[in-house]
Amino acid sequence: xxxxxxxxxxxxxxxxxxxxxxxxxxxxxxxxxxxxxxxxxxxxxxxxxxxxxxxxxxxxxxxxxxxxxxxxxxxxxxxxxxxxxxxxxxxxxxxxxxxxxxxxxxxxxxxxxxxxxxxxxxxxxxxxxxxxxxxxxxxxxxxxxxxxxxxxxxxxxxxxxxx
Amino acid sequence: xxxxxxxxxxxxxxxxxxxxxxxxxxxxxxxxxxxxxxxxxxxxxxxxxxxxxxxxxxxxxxxxxxxxxxxxxxxxxxxxxxxxxxxxxxxxxxxxxxxxxxxxxxxxxxxxxxxxxxxxxxxxxxxxxxxxxxxxxxxx
Numbered sequence: 001x002x003x004x005x006x007x008x009x010x011x012x013x014x015x016x017x018x019x020x021x022x023x024x025x026x027x028x029x030x031x032x033x034x035x036x037x038x039x040x041x042x043x044x045x046x047x048x049x050x051x052x053x054x055x056x057x058x059x060x061x062x063x064x065x066x067x068x069x070x071x072x073x074x075x076x077x078x079x080x081x082x083x084x085x086x087x088x089x090x091x092x093x094x095x096x097x098x099x100x101x102x103x104x105x106x107x108x109x110x111x112x113x114x115x116x117x118x119x120x121x122x123x124x125x126x127x128x129x130x131x132x133x134x135x136x137x138x139x140x141x142x143x144x145x146x147x148x149x150x151x152x153x154x155x156x157x158x159x160x161x162x163x
Numbered sequence: 164x165x166x167x168x169x170x171x172x173x174x175x176x177x178x179x180x181x182x183x184x185x186x187x188x189x190x191x192x193x194x195x196x197x198x199x200x201x202x203x204x205x206x207x208x209x210x211x212x213x214x215x216x217x218x219x220x221x222x223x224x225x226x227x228x229x230x231x232x233x234x235x236x237x238x239x240x241x242x243x244x245x246x247x248x249x250x251x252x253x254x255x256x257x258x259x260x261x262x263x264x265x266x267x268x269x270x271x272x273x274x275x276x277x278x279x280x281x282x283x284x285x286x287x288x289x290x291x292x293x294x295x296x297x298x299x300x301x302x303x
Binding site for chain 1: 176177227228231232233234235236237240244252260261262263265266292
């Protein structure tokens with residue numbers, strides 16, 4: 001009778017361990033990167049709402065975003081390379097190294113940036129200390145704007161560049 | 164030992180648990196090497212596999228505006244803007260994906276990015292800003 005009880009207890013312990021292992025693996029797989037705050041639709045609504053085809057002028061665009069990364073087709077097309085970074089400070093290398101392997105830290109930073117972030121225009125090659133800003137970006141985007149003869153926005157595209 | 168339903172409950176539970184565990188691990192596995200190899204082989208064999216690019220490019224027809232609106236800001240431009248270049252990486256589920264000019268083709272595959280290959284898309288335009296010819300070059 002005692003032996004049977006011991007066997008039963010051991011069996012239930014094994015089951016409990018198995019369940020714990022299962023839950024740990026499931027939890028590890030379930031934690032994913034939250035793309036909500038870096039999706040094109042969110043970023044467009046948060047920072048680029050002023051862009052309206054047929055209405056926005058080239059002057060309004062450069063007044064809001066600054067000089068573009070490139071002018072093409074005699075200035076009819078403006079191309080902006082944009083990166084999402086902190087508004088008031090730069091991420092330190094130590095913070096970056098600490099957080100880059102942690103999905104929860106990345107998700108937390110993305111949420112913070114949705115409130116206190118900015119879109120920074122990348123022009124030319126960002127070397128030396130500015131290269132660090134580029135490397136620590138939370139997300140990157142391509143904004144291409146086509147203007148008509150009257151310098152009014154005809155059409156535009158806003159794409160997220162793969163990380 | 165005579166057979167009884169109660170003596171088989173333990174092994175049955177174990178089998179279910181292990182099956183679930185294996186299924187979970189299989190679900191977590193992100194890539195199937197055979198498919199990747201097939202994609203890579205086909206990408207090399209075809210001169211330009213249009214269907215896997217983010218937009219269909221036709222020499223003599225596609226305009227520079229269409230390219231810029233579809234692919235975004237080029238990583239490089241030469242001869243003024245007569246030649247535009249994009250950096251791409253091949254993904255199993257998405258085809259060719261535009262990456263930033265700083266994308267590291269050497270170390271990124273170790274982090275699971277671009278392990279099916281990196282590419283340069285080179286586009287040459289005529290004076291009317293229409294694609295004259297284009298090519299996709301694998302980064303070795």
